[in-house]
Amino acid sequence: METKQYIESGILELYVYGVLTEAESLEVAAMAEKYLEVNSELVLIEKAILNLSSSFSPFISSDQFDKIKSKLELKHKVITLQTKSNSSSYIGWAASLLLLVGVGYQYFQLDDTKQQVTIVEQEITKLKTSVIYLEIKNQSTKEILAVVRDEDNKIIPLGGQTVAPKAKAKIYWNQKTDKVYVDASGLPEPPEGKVYQIWSLKLAPQLTPTSIGLLVDFKGNDAKVFAVDKTSGAEAFGITLEPAGGSKGPTMEQLYTLGKV
Incomplete structure (x- = not known):
């Protein structure tokens, strides 16, 4: 050598x-x-x-x-x-450079893989959310159909009043179980800070209103069918627009719908 x-x-x-x-x-x-x-x-x-x-x-x-x-x-x-300066020095530097490039490439490959995994996980989460939403909506639809088709339910139509002549609603009242459902699809969306309140009314010997619930999350309820509290002995039902949280007594100036049993 x-x-x-x-x-x-x-x-x-x-x-x-x-x-x-x-x-x-x-x-x-x-x-x-x-x-x-x-x-x-x-x-x-x-x-x-x-x-x-x-x-x-x-x-x-x-x-x-x-x-x-x-x-x-x-x-x-x-x-x-x-x-x-000799070839061994150049070889050493070249090997170091190749190692650096290789490590960098592997790092970016790993980072890209992590990003892809994150995207897939996000898509899976969206899919699960969609499935849950559809299941809830399907269950809600079944419940609504059961209410509408229940022959024991008495249907009381509520007509629009002075403050909202075009408003309308329906009460589904099972007089055996006292369960009450409200179809509020004929009501306009309540303003910010307001909520619809349902009243069970006795007309004689004097008008006696009893609150049986609020139509909360009105915008989020696509079907606009709400289950409210049970009632018995009602002679009429009314719906008023009240401040968020409801009122102890109905605001008659904001009476949207009314109907006798």
């Missing part, structure tokens, strides 16, 4: 670092004794390590640093470090 190829193989650096086997170290020592170029290169490497150690000396003990420095200086005279 030519001395140039031997020097560029990187074995001299490994020798200086002390990581070669005993046989390999003896071989390097023999080459250094035989060839001046090899010996000179070893001096340069040791000098470079000595200078590098000096720059990092604050991180090791002074005794340890002095021992390393004295061992290297005993073997060779101190000479000026010359700039060395």
